[in-house]
Every structure is written in structure tokens, then in C-alpha cells.
Amino acid sequence: MKVEDLILHCQSDWQAYTQHPFVEQLAAGTLPQAVYQHYLQQDFLFLKQYARAYALAIYKARTLAEMRHGLPSLQALLDSEIAHHVSYCEQWGLSEAAMEQTPEAPGTVAYTRYVLDSGCQGDATDLYVALAPCALGYAQIGRERFHSEIDLDSNPYGSWLALYGGDEFQTGVSSSRDHLETLLAEIDVDSVRGNQLKTIFATATRMEVAFWQQSIDACL
Ligand SMILES: Cc1ncc(CN)c(N)n1
Numbered sequence: 001m002k003v004e005d006l007i008l009h010c011q012s013d014w015q016a017y018t019q020h021p022f023v024e025q026l027a028a029g030t031l032p033q034a035v036y037q038h039y040l041q042q043d044f045l046f047l048k049q050y051a052r053a054y055a056l057a058i059y060k061a062r063t064l065a066e067m068r069h070g071l072p073s074l075q076a077l078l079d080s081e082i083a084h085h086v087s088y089c090e091q092w093g094l095s096e097a098a099m100e101q102t103p104e105a106p107g108t109v110a111y112t113r114y115v116l117d118s119g120c121q122g123d124a125t126d127l128y129v130a131l132a133p134c135a136l137g138y139a140q141i142g143r144e145r146f147h148s149e150i151d152l153d154s155n156p157y158g159s160w161l162a163l164y165g166g167d168e169f170q171t172g173v174s175s176s177r178d179h180l181e182t183l184l185a186e187i188d189v190d191s192v193r194g195n196q197l198k199t200i201f202a203t204a205t206r207m208e209v210a211f212w213q214q215s216i217d218a219c220l
Helices: 005-007 011-018 021-028 034-062 064-090 097-100 106-121 122-143 158-163 167-184 193-217
Strands: none
Touching: 005 011, 005 122, 005 158, 005 167, 005 193, 011 034, 011 193, 021 034, 021 122, 021 158, 021 193, 034 064, 034 097, 034 106, 034 122, 034 193, 064 097, 064 158, 064 167, 106 122, 106 193, 122 158, 122 167, 158 167
16 A cells, blocks of 8 residues: 555545645634644644654664664654744743643644554554654645745744745655655555554544644634
């Protein structure tokens, strides 16, 4: 099977994720600041758990070559994505230490612990499939929404668009996707194993939809 089979299996959830009203408003610069603030703090907590999940992928690896695959993603999470969120939140007087003290919202707990549990129960392939909607979806959103017409100075969320549409994130996701293609190559799309992996991917995708929505709902 291929990565594209995972996406096609949950096409309507994938669209709900990558074209969510949160994404539309963020790209247009019209997302209420309170919603973005809630999202960014929760996403910081999400990324912290995600870093643990990549560390788990390294722990679960059987070979040194496999271990090396997890490391760049872990490093990018800690050095680029988390660093972006911390420096953006500084303008609201929030320090990294204060952000770490923020309580996790239910959607943040549900999604991150689902991914970690997929890795604990299953093997490295289960874990990489659970991690994939996060990377692939944001890369697609970045590709579709970060373009030359966006005025990065007037859109308050320009740094988010530049982060996910930029070369560093795009290149990282492209090599993660290649790695996932090799893990999936020997698995038949309609086999029991193929169906298990499609279910994991679809569940994580639905968690992404809920993650956008929880910040909108928190500010109603
Ligand atoms: C919820 C979520 N999903 C994905 C990404 C992209 N790493 C993120 N920052 N946050």
C-alpha cells in the first residue's frame, strides 16, 4: 500500500482537516486572536507530547538506520516548531515555563495519548502511521496557503504560514513520507494489517479536526 491509500480511505475527514474553517480564517488573517492564542498554547503542549512520540519511535526501532529516521523530526519539533510557538507567545507575556503549566485541553490529551498508545501497543509502523496526519496535513496546508500573495506583514498569522509552508518543514515532511512509503510497501492495502493501519490514520485525522475545533469552541 501507499501513503495515498491512507488518505483516500478517509477522504472526507482529510478534507474536513485540511480545509477546516480554522485554516481558512488563519490563511485569511481573520481568525480571532483569542482562538489562535488558545490553539498555540495547546499546540505547544501537543508538540511536547509529539516529541515524546518520536522518541518512542526511536526506542521502538530495530536497527540503527531506523533510529536515524526518527531523530531529524524530533530535532525539528524541539528546535523549530516549539521554538516558533514559544517566541510567538512571548508577545502575550507568556514564558515557556508558564506554557508548560497550562492545563491540557481534552482534545490535546485525547490526540497525543492516542498516538503514544498506538506506538506502545503496536510496532514502529503503527506509530509512524499515527504520526503521519500531523506532518502530511500541515505540509499540505502550508503548500496550499503559503504563497506569494499572502502579505506576511499584515496577516498576524504569517509566521505560522511561513513555518509550515517553508522549505525546512516541507523537506522534512517529504523525507518522512518517503520513509513511510518504505514501511508500507510490503503491506497489501486490503489485508487485515492494511485495514488496521487505515483505521489508525483515519482516527488521527479525526483528532486533527477536533483539535482545530476545540480552540474555536473554547472561545465561543
Ligand atoms: C495538532 C497539530 N498537528 C500537526 C502539527 C504539525 N506538526 C501541529 N503543530 N499540531
